[in-house]
Amino acid sequence: MSEVQFRLLDLNLLRVFDALIEERSVTRAAARLHITPSAVSHALARLRDLFEDQLFVRGPQGMQATPRAAEIGPRLRDGLHQLEMALTPIGFDPQASTRVFTIACSGYICAVLLPELMRRMRTQAPGTKLIVRSFENGVVAALEAGQVDLLVGGFGHVPDRFGSELLFLDAPVWLLGRDYLHPKSELSPDRFARLPRLAGMSSGSAALVEGVVVENGLERRVSLDEHSGVVGVPLGDMDGGPILASIPYSSVAPLIVKHSDMAALLPRRLANLFVQSFDLDIAEPDTELRELEIHSLWHREHGAHAAIVWFRGLLAEVAASL
Structure with missing residues (x-):
């Protein structure tokens, strides 16, 4: 992309690009961004003009990234995360926050932890929201990119770039x-x-x-x-x-x-x-x-954010109360 094209680039177009990489669907990307599918299609047309590449083509499993889009995707995720970190206040006030937290876990974890977790979130951080994802392919990459805050489940070998905490044992x-x-x-x-x-x-x-x-x-x-x-x-x-x-x-x-x-x-x-x-x-x-060992797991770079530290602590409190 030339310097002139970069200056013309709308940040919202990059958010659409990132959502399409993740969701592989115009409809799901629109739902994630809270915009209409037609707005996503219009943004994709503008992206194709700017990059002079199709970027996404329809395939048997949804919108497939072209080699150019696949090359851009990981670097773009990292850049968007760094921008978010730069614009986010260092401190975290749960009562005033409207942050959306995202975790990936199984239905078992949802049934055991979520009722009490949601009760405490409504009391301590009433403006926040929680998104729960399943352990589909790519969830670890999403954790590394800052799109998922925590994984909750059973783990074996954990690379050094991740931190973890034992939440509870089960049999x-x-x-x-x-x-x-x-x-x-x-x-x-x-x-x-x-x-x-x-x-x-x-x-x-x-x-x-x-x-x-x-x-x-x-x-x-x-x-x-x-x-x-x-x-x-x-x-x-x-x-x-x-x-x-x-x-x-x-x-x-x-x-x-x-x-x-x-x-x-x-x-x-x-x-x-x-x-x-x-x-x-x-x-x-x-x-x-x-015996089942259930841990919370986070990326060390992203997990040091004050909001995630607070959320990790809240989750640990809920687990301790079981």
């Missing part, structure tokens, strides 16, 4: 349908030993419910904090294979176990919520399984 337990499994008596050890479960779970191998995803050097444990874990074979068919081995939606687990003769493996804190709401029971696993 897997079996969630049981009370009406199906013991409608007339307490659950005895013998009866629990005959409950349906995934074949091989009695071996005690945590690998059955856990994997690792590596992105940009960060290891994230994909385990019961994102999956409902295990729903096993029906009673009376212990020698057969599981008819439902696992499901990726923890919110579905209580419906399955309440209305069928199965059991699901869930984090205890999540299972406790379902027990209260769905009239279910909890039983301890007959073998020791890996």
Whole structure:
């Protein structure tokens, strides 16, 4: 881009460019920027003229960046973040702030932490907002670019450029349908030993419910904090294979176990919520399984911002109150 073109460049065009890189959709980029899709399309046309490149073309998975746009994207994100940091006051006043905080976590974390977190945010920082993202591809890059403030979940290897704090520990337990499994008596050890479960779970191998995803050097444990874990074979068919081995939606687990003769493996804190709401029971696993360690994680450069330091502290307070 020539010097003349750069002087003509509107900062809002760069925000549109960044949103299109992230969202890969005109509609989603418009929603993110709180403008109309036609305004995004108009801005894209101006960007194409200025850069003399198509920048984004339609593909099977949405708007795909051209090589030129892919080259510009990471540097532009960093520049926009540095500009934001330069214009943001050093101090942070929660009561006066209108900042939007963004975290990435699983549905399990949302269910356990968000109710109390939102209650405290309404009291201490009533003008702030919270955006929750899932752990989709690119979330680590978004954390590095300052587009996500915190990741919350289980992690393995954490590169030095990230800081982390242990929020709480949790353990897997079996969630049981009370009406199906013991409608007339307490659950005895013998009866629990005959409950349906995934074949091989009695071996005690945590690998059955856990994997690792590596992105940009960060290891994230994909385990019961994102999956409902295990729903096993029906009673009376212990020698057969599981008819439902696992499901990726923890919110579905209580419906399955309440209305069928199965059991699901869930984090205890999540299972406790379902027990209260769905009239279910909890039983301890007959073998020791890996305890879940839930951390908050931030980029050291961005995480030193006063607003994020405050938010990290609030999240830690909520976790400590569980």
